[in-house]
Amino acid sequence: MSIAINSDVLVENFVPGKLSSYGLDYENLNKVAPHLIYCSITGFGSTGPYSTRPGFDVIAASIGGLLNITGPENGEPCKIGVAMTDLSTGLYAHGAIMAALLQRMKTSKGQKIDCNLLSTQASLLVNISSNFLNGKKEAKRWGTAHESIVPYQAFETKDGYITLAAASNRQFKILCEIFPHSLSLLYMDTC
DSSP states (O other): OHHHHTOSEEEEOSOTTTGGGGTOSHHHHHHHOTTOEEEEEESSOSSSTTTTSOOOHHHHHHHHTTGGGSSOTTSOOOOOSSOHHHHHHHHHHHHHHHHHHHHHHHHSOOEEEEEEHHHHHHHHTHHHHHHHHHHOOOOOOOTTOOSSSSSEEEEEETTEEEEEEOOSHHHHHHHHHHSHHHHHHHSTTTO
């Protein structure tokens, strides 16, 4: 506990309640170090039915829907190549810690920050959930393609893959000039 007195920030990622058994929970540390920023990173939050479960990137990504929209259009769900949920939760925690430090400069008081993998994953898919909530549009897998931007995907060539993206009509016309025959086969009347 003495280290908390001289620390600015504590970041922990134990299952909720674990540090209480050592007297290292926020409530106890706040008594001896009221200036401390205490950031707890869990799999599913500090309360609720899954709070005592350990958190894993792939599990939160699966429950949160990322695996459901990742992979070939008619294929099985796929894990993306990096631990995006873990990385994003760390970035969210970083932002929250920076905001708490700024607040502490004004108030001299620390605070507890709760970050969890599942909430992060849900926030990352806000556009997907908005499409469903506002338009009842069910999410699906698109492979490397995009639902509303064309082209925006990888194409197989004789010596590997090439990825093209054109987010505007102007960019699409430029691609049509660069690849006149290839794109006209894919997008008949638009080039």
